[in-house]
Amino acid sequence: MGSARSAAAGVLGVLRSIQTDGVEATLSKFNLGDLAGQPIDQIFAGLTDVICEPGGNINDSIATDAWIETITELDQLGVDDLDSLSSEQIEGIFVSFIAHSIETRLYQDIGSKGIQSGKDTDAVRAFEAQLKDYIFRAVSDSVPSDVSSVGNLNDAEIRSVVNQTYQDAWELLEIWGDEE
Template sequence: MGTSSAYGGAGGTTPLVPSWLRGEGDNAGTDGGAGAQPAPADGRVPTAPAAPAPLQATPRPGASDRFTSARNNFSRFTSSGGSDRRSLGRAVSQYVSQSAGGSRQAAQRMGSSRGAAAGLIRFLNDAGTNGVREALRTLNLDSLAGRPVEEVFAGLADYICPEGGSIDEGIARDAFVETIADLAGAGITDIDALTPGQIQTVFELYATHAIEARICNDVGAKLITLPADPRAAERVQAQLRDFIQRGVSDAINAAGVNIQSLTPNAVIGFVTTVYQSAFEVLQTMGEGEAAR
């Protein structure tokens, strides 16, 4: 249920959206045009004091106990071998509403996973429009043309989600690796003939794995008691993943967007919207499970 980047869990006072957790689209560029002083008529370049560095907003700390309920319910669910669905529902809904501070901030916490999902969609759309060989050529990955789909995706990893030292970057890369492992089972075997529906499936798989890893890392894999029976542990993981995938699928379908019609600049907004909607759906689904 954890990933290779799993750790002891975030502290309660960790900011809801840490300042280092930035995904694609979070940084605004500057152009130096606004506020520039015109040169005087004699051609001398005016000397102006250096502009002060922009103030950085201090991330708002979370409540010290905001992870407690979600962790306790995750432990109850896992120790039951997956039979305690009410605890699963409570854990997921409490994670979104309490631990993450709501669906909007939960989506912001996806950081690198948003950028990676956007990069993946852009590549697949480019491949669908201009052909896989040309899409790979633009990334200097010509040697992957004609290779099996898993090899192509593995070769894309350093472009889509380069390795880094942060947990956020580790989550993005682990989710990509998990997605590659799922391609054959999803019937995606020919990257040269991807349909719009298959591109949506790839995105759905990636977002599911990323959200699962984000929740497990935030709640703290080492603080959750897993069943000693490997088969029970597999059932727990499968149920959690299925629960999350249903939420992601509903969010993508509710968006009603043909992914292949998105412009490159529109992709990151679409990805962020889907993540936020998915967390909203998961909170609602969790509350429904808890009330049964």
């Protein structure tokens, strides 16, 4: 999940820049000044190649998918004005991105490693919803409770959050598969 961890650092870097330097200055820094004044989802979509490594391998795709999923949740996260982006909103975006990265990686690993489960699709859907909730809560609990310090997480701390949450979620999947 190296690309996702790098992208997580990129998410924090871009959001900190928006918060401290402003939207226009941040977009100009990445030669995306033409996005200034556009809707937030378009601005964030335009930042995809800045945050996520462009490429074709699975890890790059995981980061890109997680970023796109995060963009679709901006309304739910209360992000409606980038000029007044709060520390709480930065934390919400960061947690959402990390959670989606872990979730996407788990699904990719299920496809390649396989998990045995029953044929009851309702049970699978219910477990999927529980797993998503677990991942989101685990990531939320792993980031500092002082929201202003989320932006100061270093690569090792991000790696630790991602690796531990992924490992715990994978173990839950294995237990669930064994019970079916």
